[in-house]
Amino acid sequence: MAERARDGRSTRWDPHRRERRLAIITAAITAIEEHGPDALTGQIAQYAGVPRTHVYRHFDGKRALDLAVSAHVANELGTRIRHALGTRGSPRQIIGASVEAHLAWIEEHPNLYRFLAQHAYAVPAKDASTADAKSVFAAELTALVQHYLRLLGAATAPAERVMVGVVGMVDASAAWWLEHRDVPRSELTEALSTQVWLIIENMGSTLGLELDADMALPD
Incomplete structure (x- = not known):
């Protein structure tokens, strides 16, 4: 009792x-x-x-607090990216919206982004409740690409590997841009969107798909 x-x-x-x-x-x-x-x-x-x-x-100490903050912020960023990936339209429009959302968040929260970058590899892989920003972006993009590959009758296995590489490229470019601001955000968004599409187009080609950046996608 x-x-x-x-x-x-x-x-x-x-x-x-x-x-x-x-x-x-x-x-x-x-x-x-x-x-x-x-x-x-x-x-x-x-x-x-x-x-x-x-x-x-x-x-339980500073590291535990840092991980809790990283998870909280990554979840908020993931929500914004998920909303952008829900854009209806062509691959070009969806990719552009998601890259724009990512860069806009970084521009609004530069110090939070720097904080996330410092803790990007501190999250235990076995702990699914916490994630760094890149993992969130990669997971959201992978889920979307796999969804469309299934609708197109193609294998989904390569999607995660390729999307992790895509996010790494976007993230590295964003980190450079944050510190140098060598081009306007709109210009970087367009350049990165084109690069991302070329990678996805190449993946589709290896799977026997002929993809068009402006094609109408199934809902």
């Missing part, structure tokens, strides 16, 4: 703990946006409205 009472009291506080964790994650995001990817714990605590010593009562 006493054990059940203790369990009940502990469970009763779960919503409060989740709210506090989310508040600290949100505060960390604000601190990173304002102070850069190496924002200090004290700055995070200030935005969260808690003493500095309270930050790690809800996380």
Whole structure:
């Protein structure tokens, strides 16, 4: 009976703990946006409205907090990319919309992007609940390409490997652009969209498909 009472009291506080964790994650995001990817714990605590010593009562150290922030941000970016990939139209329009969404987010949140880049390889592969931004983009794009390959009666096996390479190319170009801004965003979007299509077109050719960037796709 006493054990059940203790369990009940502990469970009763779960919503409060989740709210506090989310508040600290949100505060960390604000601190990173304002102070850069190496924002200090004290700055995070200030935005969260808690003493500095309270930050790690809800996380098992700095790395755990960094991973939680990365997962939260990657999920938000994934939602934006998923919406862009839901664009109806030709392959050219869908690719352009997704690349534009990716670059627009980076332009809006440069320090968050730099933070994600720092932690891109820190996420345990076995932990499906966390992901870096590139993994999110690759997963969304792979799912879409596999969907259309199935509708076209083609093998889907090469899609994941090819899309991971596509996202790596887009991400590397975006990282360069963020630091140098050598061309307008619209120009980079067009250039990357063309490059992505050429890779997809080549993949289709190896699968025996004749693809057209402006063809009408099935819903």
